[in-house]
Amino acid sequence: MSVELMVWDEPVPIDRDQARATYLAVKRTDPVTGETPDVAKELPGEVTLYPGHVLVTMDLDTMDEMSAQVFTIARAHGLICYDPQRDLVHNVAPLGVYEGMQLHTGDGMVVHDPDLGLVHDVLATLSPQNPFVALVNFGHHFLQVSPGFELEYKEGTLIRAMVPELAEVRQAFNEYATGDRSFLSRHAWA
Known part of the structure; x- marks a missing residue:
């Protein structure tokens, strides 16, 4: 089983409802190819690019350790991170x-x-x-x-x-x- 986190930029803090809606809307679109943003190169796990968003997929067994890394990297880049499994948003x-x-x-x-x-x-x-x-x-x-x-x-x-x-x-x-x-x-x- 795998779990996901989504990372993207927001100009101001957002709540869980906004983060969830964004995540669901992005997941309904197709992934993109092209130049990989710097943040995506640093993230652990399997990375899928969407316009303006990065989806990180990881195994359930490594979720705790890898999630902590993703939260830290997202914050260092000034990005928010949404955890759909826990329905939590990590603002800057x-x-x-x-x-x-x-x-x-x-x-x-x-x-x-x-x-x-x-x-x-x-x-x-x-x-x-x-x-x-x-x-x-x-x-x-x-x-x-x-x-x-x-x-x-x-x-x-x-x-x-x-x-x-x-x-x-x-x-x-x-x-x-x-x-x-x-x-x-x-x-x-x-």
Whole structure:
């Protein structure tokens, strides 16, 4: 079984609905031949060119490692990347304040310097198949959540708090990513 990612340029960040619509529209067209763009030469996996878009196909077994490479290369070229399997779009911006911050999911996705929209959307994917989402600043601190909305924060000592709804989880993750520590005083930590 294979999986796909699509990479292209957008002048501003787009949402998942726009990314999905673009991906589906492009897939209905025919691939093109000709000069290979620089970004396509750097991408791992099997590359198929469409007008203004690059489709990357990879094996399911290598998806996690290769996807991380594709996300990194797309960002370096100022391009967005759409993951149709997870229905997630990786925009170039806006980013959090911690350079090198990583987004980790329980289903194997790792993204360096994730955009805030991606973090927001990934949090809705918590499930038995994706048992956690974490933002990690290695060597400093992290914020993690699991299904049932148990937040864990570690900066020296690990503390936990239960929150009642996804909206509060999203707010805490956004605050954490942007350097705002309001979530620490808003919840009962143990």
